[in-house]
Amino acid sequence: MPAYKDKDRGTWYVKYSVVDGSTGKRKQALKRGFPTKREALAFESSQRLTPTTVNPMTFAQLCESYYKYRNPREKTKLHQLAMLEKHVPFMDTRCEALSKTDLMQWYLDLDAKDLKPSVKNLVLTVVKSVFKYGENFYDLPNPAKALKRFKVPKADFEVWTPEQFDRFIRFVDLAHYRALFTFLYMTGCRKSEALSLRYDDIEGDRCHIRGTKTDTSDRYIILPDAVQRVLEPILARCDEERPFVFGGEEPLNQSTVRFVFDKIIKQAGVPRIRVHDLRHSFASNAIASGCNIVAVSKYLGHANINITLSVYAHLLEQTETDMIQKINKTYQKSITAL
Numbered sequence: 001m002p003a004y005k006d007k008d009r010g011t012w013y014v015k016y017s018v019v020d021g022s023t024g025k026r027k028q029a030l031k032r033g034f035p036t037k038r039e040a041l042a043f044e045s046s047q048r049l050t051p052t053t054v055n056p057m058t059f060a061q062l063c064e065s066y067y068k069y070r071n072p073r074e075k076t077k078l079h080q081l082a083m084l085e086k087h088v089p090f091m092d093t094r095c096e097a098l099s100k101t102d103l104m105q106w107y108l109d110l111d112a113k114d115l116k117p118s119v120k121n122l123v124l125t126v127v128k129s130v131f132k133y134g135e136n137f138y139d140l141p142n143p144a145k146a147l148k149r150f151k152v153p154k155a156d157f158e159v160w161t162p163e164q165f166d167r168f169i170r171f172v173d174l175a176h177y178r179a180l181f182t183f184l185y186m187t188g189c190r191k192s193e194a195l196s197l198r199y200d201d202i203e204g205d206r207c208h209i210r211g212t213k214t215d216t217s218d219r220y221i222i223l224p225d226a227v228q229r230v231l232e233p234i235l236a237r238c239d240e241e242r243p244f245v246f247g248g249e250e251p252l253n254q255s256t257v258r259f260v261f262d263k264i265i266k267q268a269g270v271p272r273i274r275v276h277d278l279r280h281s282f283a284s285n286a287i288a289s290g291c292n293i294v295a296v297s298k299y300l301g302h303a304n305i306n307i308t309l310s311v312y313a314h315l316l317e318q319t320e321t322d323m324i325q326k327i328n329k330t331y332q333k334s335i336t337a338l
Contacts, residue, residue, distance in 0.1 A: 003040035006032065012040035055138060059098070059130070060091040062140070066133045080126050087113070087123045095131075095140045103143040111150060118311075120150045158273045159281040160185070171268045177260055179230045180246045181278065186224045188282030188300050191275050193217075195251040199238030202231065202245070209301065217301035283308070287315045 003012050013032040034040035057065075063084065067077050085091065087110060090098055110120055127144055134140035160168070165185050172178040183194055193209050201208040205228055211217025223231070234245060242248040261275050273281075279300070286296050293316070297308035309316070 003034070003037045003044065005037075009033075011035060012037050014040045014044040016044050055096055055140060056094060057134075057138065057140070058092050058094055059088070062095055062134045062138070063091075063130050065137075066130045069133065069137075083123055084126060088127060095134055095138075098141075098143050100143040100146065103147060107147050117150045124149065157277050157280045158271060159277060159284045160270065160273060162285065164270045165281070168264060168268045168270045171264050174260075175234065176246055176252060177257070179234050180252065180257065181261070182230045183227055183246075184275065184278040185281055186227050187221060188279045188286075189221075190217075190279060190301075191254065191257065193301075195244075195246055195254065195257075197245045198243045199235055199245055200243070202235060211301050217303075219298070219301050221299055280311075283312055284315055287312055 003014050005011075006013055009032070011032060012034040013030060014034070015028055015030050017028060031040075031043060034043065063081065067081075072080075088106070090102065090106065107124070110123060113120070124147060128147060131140070131142045131144040135142040135145075169178060169181060172181060180194060183189065184191065187207075189209055190211075193211060196210060197207075201210065202223070205223050207221050207223050209217070209219050209221055211219060231245065237248075238245060244251045246252050258275055262272075265272055283296055283300060286299075287293065293308060293312075294305055297305045300308065302308050
């Protein structure tokens with residue numbers, strides 16, 4: 001085939017044949033940017049002698065390579081793969097066959113699903129990460145590069161004030177549940193983290209939270225005084241045969257925890273929230289009281305501070321208003337003198 005001059009760029013380009021690895025058929029490709037006609041023809045000639053094969057890797061195969069490289073925890077990997085299988089319809093499609101238009105349509109379809117914004121953003125983040133990996137290591141196109149995170153509503157959760165929690169906890173008679181709900185409300189730990197807690201994870205006021213979501217979720221926290229007091233009689237009964245703080249031989253059943261929680265809410269007459277909202281209550285109360293957002297993020301075990309900022313942005317806006325009011329009060333005499 002001949003070489004062609006690109007008048008706009010002042011360079012040469014050639015058209016040549018490649019073999020599609022998935023079908024075995026030839027297809028035409030184009031290579032630009034040669035400074036001379038001779039170099040363009042030399043490239044075209046080399047391609048005829050050793051025809052290039054289009055990368056036949058499907059998105060599912062790219063995912064497999066991505067997780068081998070990243071080597072995440074097995075639980076994290078299985079969770080994300082199951083999520084991709086459920087929400088990504090192009091798993092068996094060759095990556096090179098996916099266009100920006102295809103990814104935009106998938107993005108719009110995902111946005112239309114009845115899912116929490118946090119779930120949509122997790123799916124999107126994994127898909128973008130896999131395509132970025134393909135771009136960096138396999139020179140594959142990255143049609144997801146321009147996709148933006150889904151907007152998160154200011155708050156899709158409810159929280160309890162300390163007064164509301166005090167009313168709720170007075171109706172909890174069983175010691176293990178009383179300790180569990182206090183622990184969740186005053187530490188902001190995830191329910192799964194609390195239920196997997198063993199007696200040897202606690203030493204004095206230090207508690208080892210064996211997180212499972214990210215590396216940062218595995219952390220040490222300092223227990224508030226009230227939590228230490230409520231745990232003291234529970235820990236006194238724990239040993240090798242009854243190692244779980246909230247349970248004994250085995251952790252409390254998650255479904256039973258939800259049932260008891262909802263039942264006591266009705267008895268106490270407090271606003272209905274989810275067990276997970278006890279975590280949001282801790283974070284909201286901490287931020288509203290002026291605690292450092294970085295410290296709150298680390299205590300919660302978030303992978304990075306951006307997660308904390310996105311979830312609790314509405315509280316930070318309120319905190320900013322309080323800050324300006326304090327600044328106005330602090331400099332009131334100076335302002336009056338101006």
